[in-house]
Amino acid sequence: MTSLAAALARVGSEGTYASYLAAQSALPPARDPGTFEVVKLAVLRNFTVEPFLPVLEVELARSGLLAETYVGDFDAIAADALDSDGRLARFEPQAIVLALWLDGLAPRLVERFPSMTSAEVGAESARVSAHVREMLDGIRRFSQAPVLLNNFPLPVRPARGIVDAQRDDSQTEAVLSIDRSLRAIARDVGNVFIVDHMALFASVGTAEGFDERSWMHRRSPIGRSALVPLGREYAKFVRALRGRVRKCVVVDCDDTLWGGVIGEDGIDGIRLGEGHPGASYTALQQELLNLHDRGVLIALCTKNNEADVLEVLRDHPGMLLREEHIAAYRINWEDKASNLAALAMELNIGLDSMVLVDDSAFECGLVSERHPEVAVVQLDLGAGDLASQLTRHGYFDSLVTSKEDTQRTSHFKAEAARRDLQGSSSSLEEYLERLEMVAEIGPPDDELVPRVAQLTQKTNQFNLTTRRYTEADIRRFLASARTDVVYLRLRDRVADLGVVGVAIMRSSDDGVAEIDSFVMSCRALGRGAERIMLDELRRRAQERGCEKVRGVYVPTSKNEQVADLYPSAGFARESATGPSRSFIADVRALPPARSPITVVRTADTRTVAS
């Protein structure tokens, strides 16, 4: 093990603040990132943020991201935000943290609240919002990067004492109203996300998490109990923005899904259901169902007899998790590291998309060592809060949700039905014909924007340039006269696969349309749908009067499979800058796609209808 791997492993097992500081020292410099993906992170602040930044950086490193961090001068946000040629603008951040402490912005509101009239409170709150708005507008003049803006913890000791809770003009109410107006500003500016300090400090206990003396003496308000949770919270956002969202939870069975060992205790002997200790396992299953509804795949990986586990899944009255929720399983006596690799293959996802949940230190250790890219949650059964142990890291947190999320597991079921169909077809072509595929293609309407953004954020394998876009980015493209955003929805005789493809193309004055992004969900691969998309782009380029189409391939560790997409579709090699390669084709020379897929253009339908 390298010293970095050892330091990161220590963070996983120990989790103390000191272990984070040690791991931060072991991180490579951003100019020599090795296998890490560098993310340029700017932090503008009016308080001392330095103590929790190591936690944030190390949490990102645990997900394969290396932060190159720019920290603005103390309480000098305007100097960065209002200078379009300044240091921040030149840094070209990929994400901007605006870290604000209310006491620094509006001291009177915090320290001398009882001296203020309602009108003064309103004016002071409005001044805070206006200040934030001004900083965000300033930033938007030179950067479209996502901004992480926090709300504020509620007062620990309300200013007028116990009477405050009885009144509508309390200090607590003032902080809540600022929170509401910040959320409105965030929506209005776009690509601004609220980091919920209010909920975070409530969960660690504001009295514990806020170090009042340290705030007074050093403008450093974050107390020891909030350091690690706060660093982790910001890491969740950056991970989600960079597409490092875990897609699959792999769960052990004995002493994880239920208490006890099915092979020994039998179906009537395992602990599950109301009371102690069964309720804790029931709570874990509820949380797994919540993840399932958020689009996370659930897989089982357990050393048991298959028949025993399937009997519990089908017949145990206390089970919430049933066969229909399980996307894949390995119930056998093989080692878990190999089983995880096999599950990743079957589900067509990377090991770095998986989280293992297991009570056994041995299994967790083995998987960590063989597959360091798998996130491991070793359950502490004695603590009794299994559900929160599963979710507190936010491994599955994403900034967008879409309808496709809830259909994900049924997709894998449909895939099994298709495999049966394939068995009766003599060739791939014949099989594809039998699928009776229909592709709906066109520019996304407002309802589809979240899914389109999500595809750019989550897709790793069939992704030509791996550019991650938020909903606000997509809306900006849609508003631009020079940009085409096209989605592709696929249906077949077995199921509706939902929106599985997105392409973004920009045309320029020199008659070239450049494909900025081209992604296909792995659930739609091997069906020729990508050719339908290319054909649509060719058609649109031609409509815009462009003579040529340019495609770019930016290699990553994941997207090798599309390295030859453009040459194999008739594009010629044009140039290479660094590792990326660009390809060009004459629109008239590109052959139209021959495909068993029936194409329905939504834009065309609308034109006919109107």
Place this chain on the structure above:
Amino acid sequence: MIATEAKLKQVLADVFGVDPARIDDDASVDTIEKWDSLNHLKLVLALEDQFKVSLNEEQVVEMLNYPLVKVVLQEHGVEFR
């Protein structure tokens, strides 16, 4: 709380990014390169986190070498074995 000196030295080593062997009775603001004011703040937080104590302002200001760090923790009832 009962702790070992090795544990304490490890915390200082983690904060200042040095080998635990470097932390001896001579280790101080003057001998450890990275013992600056920001890292001193991190040291305070790391000690509070590790030993579940809350240091007061005088202690924060005075503990500028390893023996003084130990004394401050002992004042909070930490026993080193």
